Amino acid sequence: MDIRVDPQPEADLPADVLERARAVAAAPVSLVTGVDVALIAGGGMPVEAGNLVDYVARAANDFASQIRMEKGAERVAALRAELARRGLDGFVVPMADEYQNEFVPRHAQRLAWLSGFLGSAGAIIVLADKAAVFVDGRYTLQVRDQVDLEVFETRSYLDVPKWVGETMKTGQTLGYDPWLHTETGVKALLEACEKAGAELVAVDGNPIDAVWTDQPPRPLARIVPHDLRYTGEPAADKRARMAEAVKSAGASALALSATDSIAWLLNIRGADVARTPLALSYALLHDDASVDLFVDERKVDAALGAHLGNQVRVEPEAALALALAGFRDKPVMVDPASAPVWFVDRLEQGGATIVRKTDPIQKAKALKNPAELNGTRAAHKRDGVALAKFFCWLAANAPKGTVDELSAVERLQAFRQQGDLFRDLSFDTISGAGPNGAIVHYRSSERTNRTLALGELYLVDSGAQYLDGTTDVTRAVAIGTPSAEHRDRFTRVLRGHIALAMARFPKGTTGHQLDVLARMPLWQGGFNFNHGTGHGVGSYLGVHEGPHSISPRPSSVALEPGMIVSNEPGYYKEGDYGIRMENLVAVVPAEPGEDDSPFYELETLTLAPIDRSLIDPAMMTGPELDWLNAYHRRVRDEIGPRLDDKTRAWLEAATAPITA
């Protein structure tokens, strides 16, 4: 149903209040504090809070309802008319916004608005007579459900160059918005166009924005300081340290669009996008350790100003263009894989020299300091309490047939919200019963919701944002009695998880090297899983962060102490069930090796029982069973004392030792 905003009740409110209210509605509403009425009021006249909260809810609902598959034909037609007006033969619509962050705010969900596709990665190319949605393996099925196949063909993301080569003609022009593509991304598009003899053209102003008449505003949410007790390092020290990195790379400034880098650098957190406390902004870090922060100034209150100090100049986003143009003959560092190519264009127009280097903040941010590591350990204990309560509740209720995917999600969130320092989920919970568990990036909806049924597996992948740490955990559990096949596959996945968890490795080892450990027990049976084994995780920041990973994809980034990474092998049988076994781990120093050479190991952070009914101990080696029993003892010892009697009794049974 398409609920439109009724302007009547707000007729008495001033235009600027309504404008702020719509912008607040374009940001997610805090699970902890609700709608930020004071921000909407803007320190001006008193306003009726109830009315405002209602208005924000309706506006948010309106924004959400704009994503509609059945509008695809009409919207693509409007876009085509706009392209024709501009003399363009085609246009690339990426998933990303200017910040290349995985959670994209409402106004920048252009791909979803155009097509209805709600995956987290992909691209659309619209030509005069053809349009295609390109997605990766995770979304092959989902995309066909979510877009109008009369309007779009669906293709593999890898086919972009081939498709461009086949469909575009010599001399044709393909437009792209230089704000929404990195230089690395544009290079790939350029190659594809060159092969087709087509020309790739940067547009001035996104043509979708021109036809999206009720496009939501940019989100408005207050930016807050992130306390030193959680960050462990004052922002001034971080600025000085990173300014040294900029200088030693031969640059006089670093141009930043990565909002997680900015959040870490300045010890600030925002609320502009879902599930990650980011503030949409740009920044220039100068070699004198001062920063220009380009941001909607309504988000910055006095407390934040005091926190930032006089070495951080807050400026409106519109001032960025002029600032980038002011580096004539100076070297400016840009990460070609994360900054919009618009940065590079603008800097070059201004006569700056581009120093192309990986953003040094990404690695610095990945190396958690002791305060951050202790914070995440504490957060994982609180998360473990919520998980124990949830799985205890699930064990009692699911076999009765009274639990479905959506009610499970609600219950799990409720348990988490009881924990101290909880701010939000870290991503939308994946709650997949039976065959839905086999969809790797499944999100339950009313349409797909399933009751958890006896004899089936249930997969739940979830996480939370606490002020002191970000969590991410997956468990597969059997509802009732699992089959022999369930146990075989689960035990293989678990053995892979344990092989990685037990790894000890010398300095310099990459996650790419370790990846095979998590796969070999599956490979031995002719099975595999079609995703990485581990992604980096932030400290009250992104639940997916770089630069490290554990993956079959080549990477030269070594795992270093302080990095947090997930350990999540899985197995998926389409149309039947899904298994994933995910704990977060931290890279920590191990006992040094021979000649005192540095060795590292993985400290498991996540504390939640592993379903014993899914384990076949006969398939496991002695050291694997030892690991499992020691892990369960740890869960019992650390989480048990924080539980009520009933839940503790359940946990003790759920973590009892297993022998071969």
Place this chain on the structure above:
Amino acid sequence: MDIRVDPQPEADLPADVLERARAVAAAPVSLVTGVDVALIAGGGMPVEAGNLVDYVARAANDFASQIRMEKGAERVAALRAELARRGLDGFVVPMADEYQNEFVPRHAQRLAWLSGFLGSAGAIIVLADKAAVFVDGRYTLQVRDQVDLEVFETRSYLDVPKWVGETMKTGQTLGYDPWLHTETGVKALLEACEKAGAELVAVDGNPIDAVWTDQPPRPLARIVPHDLRYTGEPAADKRARMAEAVKSAGASALALSATDSIAWLLNIRGADVARTPLALSYALLHDDASVDLFVDERKVDAALGAHLGNQVRVEPEAALALALAGFRDKPVMVDPASAPVWFVDRLEQGGATIVRKTDPIQKAKALKNPAELNGTRAAHKRDGVALAKFFCWLAANAPKGTVDELSAVERLQAFRQQGDLFRDLSFDTISGAGPNGAIVHYRSSERTNRTLALGELYLVDSGAQYLDGTTDVTRAVAIGTPSAEHRDRFTRVLRGHIALAMARFPKGTTGHQLDVLARMPLWQGGFNFNHGTGHGVGSYLGVHEGPHSISPRPSSVALEPGMIVSNEPGYYKEGDYGIRMENLVAVVPAEPGEDDSPFYELETLTLAPIDRSLIDPAMMTGPELDWLNAYHRRVRDEIGPRLDDKTRAWLEAATAPITA
């Protein structure tokens, strides 16, 4: 002692016979056929064979005796004078010859001649007032023994750019011989020079050749057809198949300097360098599948001419320059990582377009066909017989203190020479007793020879060239009773070996991904080994070949069925002992995985017992012990029936099952 050739006895021989005799002496003498007197005679007047054989032996001795560390100062001084004469400030002396093969013929051992260093990898840079030998980690100790440290400083190979940056001054010139460097290699040198502000200059004629007055001639050895029963594919088919690859890469010809590629392509084998049946030559493969083979025509007899057929034109090496200059406006494929940069220079001067691609023959050669795989299986059985005899003899004699490293090498070679189709060793045997076993690329000499002693480990790494296959095997054995530490380290190495041997993996998996399997049991104890886990092996060709490997060094080359690769983790305790456990394995199809997806596994080719006294079964898992016992049963079943009673009895005990 410097034995000079006495010209007297040869006074009666014609000059061309003597010239051929010296050139034959510059090639290794066949262990099977001895000196090729007919080749020296050249089909001309009859000559006295005994006299000639004697002459060849003395000439070879003379060539070998030219490598002398104590001449370093004098030779570097002569080189400096030559550089000054040419107006060069420095010169790079690589280990490689024009063919970038690991076994370098006498006349091209310029680095060894200049310095005395006998390692298999390294480089020297000579400046007016400084000279440095750059070696990798394997040779850090050896180089300090073999070069005059008054003349050369010794540095890590990784330090070349740093050293050039520190020692060369702006405007200085560094010479290099474009025949001896690949384009990839030159790029690295260029970068180093650019940083120093120095200029890298290609020389015309190697300045070392100008001062090396008694430089041996280029080697002369007969080229022979390699029979279809061993190659499994007629050369005409190979030429056609590779011509297709050249065409599909958009080239009209492929310029080849890789002598192993040429040998495989034409089904020919030579004898110009030690331990690998290669013929020094260049070739052009045209898109019509015809070949120009540039080679010393004295090596080509009528039988070979018939084998090559009329699609292969034999031309003198001197004709290559003109041929490369004849590709105006045509695309020519060159492998920038294997061809001399001289090829590129010459082609560009002639107006050709360079298509830079990895030589497609390298991969085609690595994918052994059924005839080659069956050949190598048969060769490994004969090799296994020799190994059983050797280890039986060793077990009987070493504990008496009557065996030393050199006598063991002799005995092992003698056993191998008894086998059918034996042609040569595939590399100089590494025979290291006690602490010598810890030197990864150790070669015993009279000076370093050690008696095998009770309580010590003995490491022997050896292999042979059979017409039907190339072998390479390492075993560590305990002389008398090993220590608990020996057993612990050996069992870790063995567990790593077994983890790799048991691997099953999907299509697309690289050796880089699998490498960690062979290391984890060592890493768990804080140990490691400082070399790759596996290298490719040829089919009666190089004992080290690409493009695949199993290594911590990143590689995107997937392991594919037909590839032969070594599985050789190790452990080295400097000054004490060395352990390496090496079998060759072939990548073969495994039972397909789910959805019929291709999976591969490793078939072990090498058949030799693993010293049971070094195994601690308590450290091993059930599946590891099962692998070990099944392997030993296979050795017993396949090798036992080919042995005399005494050796068979020994083998049965040596391969008896072990239980935990």
